[in-house]
Amino acid sequence: MDAITQIKDWINLVSRPEIFLGAATLLFVLILVFYKQLTHPAAAIVVLLASVGGYAASMLDKNFRAIVGKPDNVPITMLLFMTGFFLWLALRQAAVNDTRMERGEPLLEGKPDDKVLVWPDLVYIEFMIACVCTIVLIVWAIAFAAPLEEPANPSIIPNPSKAPWYFLGLQEMLVYFDPWLAGVVYPSLIILGLCAIPYIDVNPKGNGYYTLKERRFAIFTWLFGFLILWVVLIVIGTFFRGPNWNFFGPYEAWDPNKAVAMVNVNLSELFWAIWLHKPMPDNPLLRELPGIVVFLGYLMLIPPLALVVRPVRRLYEKMGFIRYSLMMVLALFMALMVIKPVLRWTVDLKYIISFPEYFFNI
Amino acid sequence: MGKLGSYIRNSQVWKSIFRHGVPRDRRTRVMAIMSNVFLHLHPVTIRKSGVRLSYTWCMGGLTFFLFLAETITGILLMFYYRPTPEYAFPDIIALRSVITLGLLREIHRWGAHAMIIAIWLHMMRVFLTGSYKPPREFNWVVGVILLVLVMLLSFTGYLLPWDQLAIWAITVGSNMARATPFAGHEGPGSSLLTLGGQPLVHAGSDAKFMLLGGPLVDENALLRFYVLHCVFIPFVVVILISVHFWRVRKDGGISGPL
Known part of the structure; x- marks a missing residue:
């Protein structure tokens, strides 16, 4: 076996949900604890290059390409890179603001009476963003045809049958919870819990500027919910779940006959x-x-x-x-x-x- | 050219449309915002942090822009698409092969995915800047409902191509409704609800049946999802977007340090 195959086998092995979720959680905690050091632009560029490089190299693998390159899964790749970028952007500004507050300096966001005219300052930005978005959408539409499979046929059940990608975190929870919990109670609780946030959070600090130090518990809880329990579960549900919802590593072929022991007890x-x-x-x-x-x-x-x-x-x-x-x-x-x-x-x-x-x- | 330009700008037609001069000084710039029904969604002045992209990420604006793009491409798609099992799939094929510059469906589909990402990131920005804190609590709630509706818009649209991907994704999703406590026929507690010894909640009367208009993803489900997707949910979304934008203004504009 050559070195590349060995690396792929190892990554397949550590992509198992228990290891992948555990490692993601550990990484998440480390990022929030060492946010001041890790958001340093030099560190961020290293992470960006490493993840783009890893992604590009993985695209050479046909199994990885088959699942990640599926047109309907392209948004997940976008989601991953954009979430990573914006997490960095937010934590970087939080780090700068937290350091400034320690020194008694003004915040990045400035004072309430720093005002500018909407025409031209805001209207210009809105117009530019609309143009960029239009171009991106058209290029995306030319590059990837919208998926269309065989005509609907109620007698042929695809294996695996998957919900749209943005619901796959919930579908992944079906491994551990019955449908009434994963499909009904938890979605309701998520919506209710999100709505309740402003009424539960009585901390008056951190209103209208980036900070981590003043809102550690709130930010930790919310980001854990969004990044780990939503985004990471979507990745597992989409990329790592094949026929019969069995686990498959990112470089593993989807074998519908893979046998998995069922030994669960109540x-x-x-x-x-x-x-x-x-x-x-x-x-x-x-x-x-x-x-x-x-x-x-x-x-x-x-x-x-x-x-x-x-x-x-x-x-x-x-x-x-x-x-x-x-x-x-x-x-x-x-x-x-x-x-x-x-x-x-x-x-x-x-x-x-x-x-x-x-x-x-x- | 200069002469022609000034002739046009001094004509009665131009002046009847634009009530102010070229926005070059403070007065005309204020007028530009106040005298235009679309631009006057904005305030006249805004906090400096509110125009910094690193602060707002423009994700809320992007979500709204994508909503407009989806509405326009969606209306155009409605000219070509018939929501019946007989015609839906061939109409989608025709969209690609028959219609000139057949990118409508592509733009509509990728725009929908982009909209979901944008609205999630918008929520992340609002959370991380603590912008849901008083006085903006209620607007956060409106935003959460809008986020759910955007995902439902995308979900209902997923069925319309009427291919294998569509019906099975919706089958997986709508199967959850059958497990609703008390209201789904495989939900906990539903077997306790009986009327004269007959079960009240069964496959022909439960939450999934209501969602799909039948026990399976069939022609009724297609029509139902079509109406939800094209009329019902957008109708609610437009109302809530109005409330959302109005409340941004009323609650003190884009957030910033107090």
């Missing part, structure tokens, strides 16, 4: 059969009691218990009961999007609570 089976060595109780409520206790305990005990920690206590005093409870419930559901996959990877857990007779599985 918490009730773990509790009664494996830990207590007893037969499963016939009463479904009793059978699922351990899971119900664990799940309700998770939602109802953590918010009050967290108050022991002093910063949380201070936060509670600022927010009040309703805001705090709402924030904790939303945060716990968000954390469940991480906890459940981790349990799947470590102890093969399928459901915490499972009433298949009512389609009620968590």
Whole structure:
């Protein structure tokens, strides 16, 4: 085996969701902790060149090209590079502003009474952006034909069947959650949670300028949700999921006959059969009691218990009961999007609570 | 040429359209914004940080521009497209092969994808500058709803080409509705809802049926998604965009340090 094949095999191996998500999360934390050093323009240019180079080199691989070069997946590549660029731009300005505030210097954004006339200053920019956007769209339209497959045929089911790319983070969550959670409850919670942000966040600082130091918790939570739980899951769902929703590395051919062991167990089976060595109780409520206790305990005990920690206590005093409870419930559901996959990877857990007779599985 | 230019600018026709001179000094520049129905969406003056691209990223403006581009190409596409299983696919083929400069569908499709990216990045910018904080809380909520609607616009449009990609993507997506708690026939709790011993929520009456107008992605779903895509959602979006822009002005313009 030559060196390139070895590198590709290694990348295929570390692209497994558990490693990929873990590495992405680690990188995300490092970026937010060392944002002042890592957003230095020299560091940013190195990262840009490395990612463009890696992407271009990967395009030589036919499996990588087949999935990434699909016309409908081109927007994902754009999304990745644009999100990376704008993350850098925001954190760079946050770093500059945070340093300036430490020194007592004025912010990048200037004072409220620094005003300019809309004609010509703003109208000019809007016009230029509209021109550039038009050109980009026309070039894009000439370069890539809009995809069109065989005429619709209800009797031929493609494998894999995928939703449009912007919903693939949710489809990827179907690996770990039932449709009623991944497809209905979580989307509703995401919309509700986003709407609730301005009413939960009582921190008056950081209004109208880039900063990280003054809003660490808010920015960490939101960016984790957007970058890891949305964008990274889209990448996994689109690029790494092939026939039967099995995992395939970026340089791996999609083999529809790939065999994957299915050994997942429910918490009730773990509790009664494996830990207590007893037969499963016939009463479904009793059978699922351990899971119900664990799940309700998770939602109802953590918010009050967290108050022991002093910063949380201070936060509670600022927010009040309703805001705090709402924030904790939303945060716990968000954390469940991480906890459940981790349990799947470590102890093969399928459901915490499972009433298949009512389609009620968590 | 100079003479001709000044003749045109002094003519009754020109003066009836533009009520002010060439915007060269402060007074005429203010007039240029105030006397034009489109430009007067803007304030006359704006914070310096509001015109810096590194601050705004222009992603909100770009989303709006793409909405206009999608509306124009969409209206043109409607001339060629018939939303029935019989004609939809051949009409899409014809768009490429028969129509001169057949880029309409391409621009429309890529513009839709670009719009989704732009609106996500707009939200990221607004979040990272803390622009949802008082007094702009409600406008953030309007923005979240607009973001959801933009994704639904794209989703409903995805079905219209009526190819394998379209119906199966919509099948995967709309299958979620069947798992809605209580309202979907495979959702938790729906089996508890019965009327005289008969299940109230079944494949012929649940949330998925309502979304598609049938148990499967079929001709009713195509018509339903067509109307949602071309009329219903854009109608709501236009109203909410008006509220969104109005509130930007009323809540103090583009955000900046207090």
